[in-house]
Amino acid sequence: MTDSSTLGELAIEVRSKNAGPFWLTLEAFMPDDRTYRIADALITAELISELYHVAAESLRIFRIPDLCVVKVSFPRPVVQGGLHDRDMHAGQHHVPLAGVVVPPTEDDDLITKGRGRDD
Amino acid sequence: MTRQPSPPRGSVGILVPAGMLGAGFHPDTITRGLSLGPDVIAVDGGSTDSGPYYLGTGRAKTTERAVRHDLRLLLAAASGAGIPLVIGSCGTSGTDSGVEWIADIVHGICLEAGLDLTVAKIFSEQRTETLLPALDRGAIHPLPPSIELDRATLDRCVHIVGVMGHEPIEQALRGGADVVLAGRATDTAVSAAVPLMRGMPPGPTWHAAKIIECGGLCTTDPRSGGVFARIDHGGFTVEPLDLDTSCTPMSVAAHMLYETADPYRMREPGGTIDVTEARYMPVNDRVVRVEGSRFEPAEQYTVKLEGAAITGYETVSFVGIRDPQVLRGIDEWAGLLRKLLAERVVQVLGLVPEEWDADIRLYGYNAVLGELDPAPATPQEVGVMLLVNARDQQTATAISQLANPLLLHLPTPAMNHLPSFAFATSPAHIDRGAAYEFVLNHVVDTDSPTELFRLEMPEVTR
Numbered sequence: 001m002t003d004s005s006t007l008g009e010l011a012i013e014v015r016s017k018n019a020g021p022f023w024l025t026l027e028a029f030m031p032d033d034r035t036y037r038i039a040d041a042l043i044t045a046e047l048i049s050e051l052y053h054v055a056a057e058s059l060r061i062f063r064i065p066d067l068c069v070v071k072v073s074f075p076r077p078v079v080q081g082g083l084h085d086r087d088m089h090a091g092q093h094h095v096p097l098a099g100v101v102v103p104p105t106e107d108d109d110l111i112t113k114g115r116g117r118d119d
Numbered sequence: 120m121t122r123q124p125s126p127p128r129g130s131v132g133i134l135v136p137a138g139m140l141g142a143g144f145h146p147d148t149i150t151r152g153l154s155l156g157p158d159v160i161a162v163d164g165g166s167t168d169s170g171p172y173y174l175g176t177g178r179a180k181t182t183e184r185a186v187r188h189d190l191r192l193l194l195a196a197a198s199g200a201g202i203p204l205v206i207g208s209c210g211t212s213g214t215d216s217g218v219e220w221i222a223d224i225v226h227g228i229c230l231e232a233g234l235d236l237t238v239a240k241i242f243s244e245q246r247t248e249t250l251l252p253a254l255d256r257g258a259i260h261p262l263p264p265s266i267e268l269d270r271a272t273l274d275r276c277v278h279i280v281g282v283m284g285h286e287p288i289e290q291a292l293r294g295g296a297d298v299v300l301a302g303r304a305t306d307t308a309v310s311a312a313v314p315l316m317r318g319m320p321p322g323p324t325w326h327a328a329k330i331i332e333c334g335g336l337c338t339t340d341p342r343s344g345g346v347f348a349r350i351d352h353g354g355f356t357v358e359p360l361d362l363d364t365s366c367t368p369m370s371v372a373a374h375m376l377y378e379t380a381d382p383y384r385m386r387e388p389g390g391t392i393d394v395t396e397a398r399y400m401p402v403n404d405r406v407v408r409v410e411g412s413r414f415e416p417a418e419q420y421t422v423k424l425e426g427a428a429i430t431g432y433e434t435v436s437f438v439g440i441r442d443p444q445v446l447r448g449i450d451e452w453a454g455l456l457r458k459l460l461a462e463r464v465v466q467v468l469g470l471v472p473e474e475w476d477a478d479i480r481l482y483g484y485n486a487v488l489g490e491l492d493p494a495p496a497t498p499q500e501v502g503v504m505l506l507v508n509a510r511d512q513q514t515a516t517a518i519s520q521l522a523n524p525l526l527l528h529l530p531t532p533a534m535n536h537l538p539s540f541a542f543a544t545s546p547a548h549i550d551r552g553a554a555y556e557f558v559l560n561h562v563v564d565t566d567s568p569t570e571l572f573r574l575e576m577p578e579v580t581r
Contacts, residue, residue, distance in 0.1 A: 019380040021167050021557040022264060027376050052491060058264065062382055067372055073380040075264035081170040082556050083430065083478050083508045088170050092487045099493050 007042060008098030010035045016094035021080040024090045025073040026097055036068040038102055043070045051096040053077065072097075130351035131314040132157040133327070136360075137344050138334035140164040140189055140206055140221075141181030148345040148360045149196045155347050159313035160197050162189075163306050163332060164221065165208030167425060167557065168378070174212035174278050175427035175555030179220060181211065187224050191232070194225065194298070198234050203292055205299045205309045212425075213280050213303025215244045221300050236298050239291035239576035243302030245279040245424065249571075250563065258564040259424070265560040272558055276426035279559065283422070284388035286568035288312035295579030302572070303425065305387055306332040310348070319350045325392040326412035327355040329385065330374055337374035340364040354410035356402055366407040368399035388423070388568060390416040419564050422571055426559035431476075432512040433551040434519040436505040438526045439541035446484075446498055448531040453479050453503075455532065456525055463521045468514070475518055480504040502543075512550055519548040 008014050012029040019025040028043065030036040040063055045056040054074045062071040078085045087093060134157035137144045141164075152160075165173075169180050179186070197204035210217015218240050229236055250273060253259050259268050273279075280303035289312045291299045301309065307328035314324045327348040335343040338359040345360035357366050375382045375394060385392045396411040445452055457479055464470050480486035482502035485495040505522055509515040526547065528537050565571060 017378050018168055019378050020560075021171070022262075022560045023380045025376075025378070025380055029373070051493075060380065064382070067369065067376075069373070069376065071376055071382060079556055080167075081172070081554075083433070083476055083506060083554065086478075086480055086487050086489065089168055093491070095488060096491055096493050 004101050004104040006098060007039060007100045007102060010038060010102060011098070014094045014098035016090050016092070016097075018076070018080060018090045019073055022076055023073055024076045024093060025071060026094055027069055027071045028097065030068040030070075032068065033065070036065060036070075039070050040065075042100065042102060043072065043097070047100065048072050048074070048097070051100070052093075127318070127352045129317070130349050131159075131317050131319050132347065132349045133310050133314065133331065134160045134360075135310065135331045135334055135346050135348070136160065136162055136193060137189070138163065138332070138336060139166070139181070141185040142334075142344075143185060143189065144192075144344045146192060149192055151360045151362070152345055152347055153196060153200055155349075157200070157202060157347065158317070159203050159205060159310075160193055161205045161207075161310040161313075162193065163208055163309060164206050165211040165213055165217070165303070166306075167212070169211070171427040171555040171557045174214065174280065174425060174557070175429065175553065177210070177212065177214040177216040177278055179210040179217060183224065186221070187228065190221075190224055191228050194228055194234060194236065195232060197297070198236060203297055203299065203313065205288055205301070205312060207288075207301045207304035207306070207309035209300050209302060212278070212427075213243050213282075213301070214278050215242045215302065218242055218300050218302050225298060225300065237296050237577060237579050238298045238300065239294065239296035239574060241283065241287045241291060241299065241301045242573040242575065243280045243283055243304070243571070245281050245571060247273050247276065247279070250279070250424070253563050259561050260421075260564075262423070262560045262562060268559070268561050272428075273426070275428035275558060277429060277555075279424055279426040281422045281424055281563070281571040282388070283572050284308050284568055285312040285315055286389075287572040287574060289316045290569055291574055291576060292316060294574070294576060296576055307387060307392075314350045320352055321390070321414035322392075322412040323350050323353075323355045323409070325387060325414050326394055326397060326409060327357065329392060330357055330371055330409070333374070333377065335359060335361070335364065336377060337371050338364045338366050339370050354408055354412070356406055356408045358406040362405075365405035368401055368407055371407045371409065372397075372399045389420055390414055420566075420568055421562035422565050423562050424559045425557065427555045428558045429553045430556050431508040431510055431554055432515045433554045434507045434512070434515040434548050435551055436507075436519050436522060436526055436548040437543050438503045438547060439543060440501045440503060441499075441541065442538055444534065445531055445538060446501060448533060449481060449484055449498065449501055452529065452531045453481060456522075456529055459525055459529070460518070460522050464518055467521060468517060470509075470514070475507065475509040475514065477508070477518070477522075478504075478506040480506065503540075508554055512552065516548065516550055523547060
């Protein structure tokens with residue numbers, strides 16, 4: 001890669017949804033192993049905590065190489081349907097994650113770092 | 120173990136015509152589904168996904184005409200094939216009124232079409248008084264991220280439903296029901312009841328039920344509608360009813376991610392579905408076989424509770440801003456609106472902050488994500504929604520009326536003239552009535568899977 005891309009540009013789809021009224025779940029569907037490893041390295045508890053203002057301890061991250069998917073679930077910051085809930089189905093909450101820029105030119109480094117990473 | 124029994128034979132077919140009753144489907148869906156030899160037609164009638172209003176009011180999200188349209192086709196198909204029709208979470212939230220609403224529609228169709236069907240109703244609504252003894256003996260437990268339940272929270276609920284497993288549905292079917300109209304039920308229970316009753320293994324049954332609960336979402340075309348699953352003693356197969364659509368190992372496996380916090384393990388009232396070891400294999404280019412799914416029975420049977428409480432009454436106002444001078448300082452403008460409104464509410468209505476709340480949403484700028492928005496740019500146009508919540512409707516509306524001149528004329532601090540913004544309607548505010556929130560995320564231990572649910576059906580003599 002020569003130009004920087006966002007995770008959303010590399011992915012087939014980055015999506016978000018309620019998982020019941022009290023949880024929110026995010027998924028990055030990547031097209032192949034190479035891009036899966038990029039997503040796998042990029043999506044850490046620290047990143048999600050920073051993007052979504054949630055405690056890192058409350059996150060559940062599922063790394064699913066067979067499907068080339070990284071899935072993250074955490075308690076909904078605002079309970080569904082409350083006065084300050086602006087996204088009833090949490091269907092637009094993928095945007096901060098999709099917009100994360102994948103560092104350019106360091107593709108190979110990232111893949112190396114991503115391999116075997118465990119959080 | 121010296122005996123080596125041959126694997127039991129037989130299979131059970133499930134026809135799911137759509138992800139939700141009232142969503143609509145092509146009549147070919149049914150024709151095609153019936154040709155595959157189903158043992159049951161199962162469809163979900165509800166969800167919590169559209170918010171707490173439906174449980175709070177006991178009203179349905181779907182319109183009666185759409186539900187009637189679907190039920191006409193389903194009742195005729197089930198009756199013609201001599202197989203049961205199972206509908207879960209009737210009326211969106213599964214309240215007693217939701218079950219009665221569907222029952223009335225079914226009754227009307229049966230009269231009109233001359234169908235003689237035994238219709239069972241299973242009610243899942245819970246009364247606070249019947250839950251209190253369980254609360255007192257510590258039999259109600261929170262699910263993450265919620266905290267222990269208290270009496271006051273239970274008392275706040277206007278409707279509480281218990282989420283039934285397959286057992287009450289099975290009880291109705293064993294009693295001779297042709298049509299089962301269940302109150303709140305797990306999305307999977309509607310499909311799992313008949314295969315479990317016919318002795319199919321729980322692992323494949325529950326996994327299949329989870330895969331097909333949203334209809335076409337497990338296929339390559341989520342809008343294609345119905346799906347068919349066949350469960351046997353070694354696993355299950357799943358295929359779309361639209362011949363132009365496919366199930367692939369990827370589309371089926373990926374459905375375990377949808378609206379789940381954990382894609383591998385899912386709790387049902389009687390145990391946990393575990394698909395960690397499941398293998399997804401193509402049978403051909405549109406049918407998938409799944410093997411290796413497991414179900415771990417729980418030591419304690421638990422029924423999940425859902426409850427909705429009134430948070431107050433709301434009034435919504437909406438105004439459009441197009442003036443670039445204001446839009447350049449839209450955050451400041453919104454901050455000033457909030458400050459001045461708060462001052463007016465104290466001056467005029469004498470309310471303390473705990474007695475009211477407002478949400479100012481700048482649609483076109485950062486309304487959807489708020490402070491999580493990564494890059495809000497200067498917008499071309501903004502729709503300002505002011506949502507006010509107060510203890511009664513008059514107060515919410517009074518606050519909105521105090522806000523009205525601000526929404527119409529508030530300048531930014533940099534402006535030395537009085538702008539006028541674009542109200543979308545007259546009046547600019549709309550009373551929203553009661554507002555609700557989900558307050559229960561708890562399970563209750565029960566001795567029997569059916570004790571919290573009330574079955575009502577006519578005597579069957581055949």
